Amino acid sequence: MLKNLANEQSLNGAVSLRKHLKAAALNNIMGSIFGKRYDPTEDAEEFRVLKAIVKEGFELLGAFNWSDYLPWLSYFYDPSRIVARCEALVPRVRKLVKAIIEQHQLRTSMRILFLIMPISSMSCFLWMVMRSSMNDMIAVLWEMIFRGTDTVALLTEWVMAELVLHPEVQAKLRQELKAVVEDRGVVDADMPRLSYLQAVVKEVLRLHPPGPLLSWARLSTEDVCLSNGMVIPANTTAMVNMWAITHDGVVWDDPHKFMPERFVAEMGGVDVDIRGRDLRLAPFGAGRRVCPGKNLGLATVALWVAKLVDxxxxxxxxxxxxxxxxxxxxSCEMKHPLSAVAIVKKDVMI
Ligand code: HEM
Incomplete structure (x- = not known):
């Protein structure tokens, strides 16, 4: 990604980050789940199909569908062709994911057979789910690919947009990188020691939560009376408006201001746990349906931002x-994708 960004900058005098981030996020999740990385030149066809399928899935889930509001409509016709497009997408997803699973199964069996790999070393995520049925495997793996791609790319784009407008925050990040990493190049293991970087990511999750409405899958099982007197009747699909909470002036000082310092204890801020324990800021949800990819998502975004700034x-x-x-x-995304000038500081092997 760094090399492609440097190339685009030298060709166009600016870079449009989103496409690079989306391709890198998809590649990253495929690496984490299938142990498979795509090289734009080698596996180009499979990667192209995968990108197209993910894009179609996002469009379908984000599309407005009259039948969601007037369910009886669906008995007569499919106004926005949503059902027809879903029916066409499902076999494409099944075919692609099944083929990747089968390649993986074959490779793994060969390695065990030729004693290249002991069974005990098989700890990748795919191996864990390989004990389930093919249908379950496809569903779980597709959900991970699907949920783990856009969220990571779009959150990184929001972070970079804030950094473009706040050079003083970029400068503080570089200062921290210099103190912790020096000149050796930042790696995963540095993340816990980069507290200002973590604060920047938290502040962006507060201002621009990629999943602003939580709990799409929750239904009230009985009438619930809220403290303000409002009643949520039984059988209501309830959504938590996390965006409203993270922009509420009662909960946060100056809620519309980008201020990472509010999360740095040494700078007078508070250290909020954003993984679902503190409902003032729960951008990954909370409880049983909390995001299972939160640690991977946070680690990836923090590492990418560190590298981009470095x-x-x-x-x-x-x-x-x-x-x-x-x-x-x-997800909640920038309506106008970020374009920025990226001046190369370190060699990225163009
Ligand atoms: C920084 C990036 C991410 C953000 C902001 C994010 C946010 C969320 C949110 C808000 C939910 C819904 C929680 C609720 O309704 O209560 C969710 C669910 C989910 N996320 Fe993430 N996510 C991110 C990264 C990932 C990654 C990397 C993966 C996969 C490896 C992933 C997999 C999932 C799955 C499978 C669910 C559904 C869980 C369920 O319904 O039980 N997410 N995520």
């Missing part, structure tokens, strides 16, 4: 100023 100086693209308008699709 290798480039980020400045505003004057031809396309940063616009924080939001659009809610499956």
């Amino acid at each position: 290798h480039f100086d980020w400045a505003e693209d004057k031809a396309k100023p940063v616009d924080f308008s939001e659009v809610l699709k499956l």
Whole structure:
């Protein structure tokens, strides 16, 4: 990704980050789940199909469907062709994921057969789910690919947009990187020691939570009386508006201001646990349906931001100023994708 960004910058004088982040996020999740990395030149066809399927899935889930509001409509016709498109997508997903699982099964069996790999070393995620039925495997793996791709890319894009407009925060991040990492290049293991970086990511999750409405799958089993007197009747599908909580002036000082320091204890801030224990900021949800990829997501975004800041100086693209308008699709994303000037600081092997 760093190399592609540097190339695009030298060709166009600016970079449009989203496509790079989406490709890297998909590649990253495929690596974590299947142990499979794509090289844009080698596996180009399979990667292209995968990207197209993921894109179609996102479009379908984010699309407006009249039948969701007027269910009786679905008995007569499919106004936005949502059902027809879903029916066409499912066999494509099954075919692709099944083929990757089968390749993996074959490779693994060969390695065991030729004693290249002891059974005890098989700890990848795919091996764990391989004990389930093919249908369950496809469903679980697809859910991970699907939920773990856009969220990571879009959150990184929001972080970079804030950094483009806040060079002083970029400078503090570089100072921290210099103190902790020096010149050896940042790696996963550095993340716990980069507290200002963690605060930046938290602050962006507060201002721009990629999943602003939680709990799509929750139904009240009985009438619930809230402290303000409101009653949620039994059988209501309830959503928690996390966006409203994270922008509430009663909960947060100056809620619309980008201020990572609010999360750094040494700078007078509070250290909030964002993994579902503190409902003031639960961008991954909470309880039984909390995001299972939260640690992977946080670690990935923090590492990518560290690398992007370490290798480039980020400045505003004057031809396309940063616009924080939001659009809610499956995730809450920047309505106008970020374009920025990325001045190479360190060699990225163009
Ligand atoms: C920084 C990135 C991420 C954010 C902000 C995020 C956010 C969320 C949110 C808000 C939910 C819904 C929780 C609820 O309704 O209470 C969720 C669910 C989910 N996430 Fe993530 N997520 C991220 C990364 C990932 C990754 C990397 C994976 C996969 C490895 C993943 C897999 C899932 C799955 C499978 C669910 C559904 C859980 C269920 O319904 O029980 N997420 N995520």
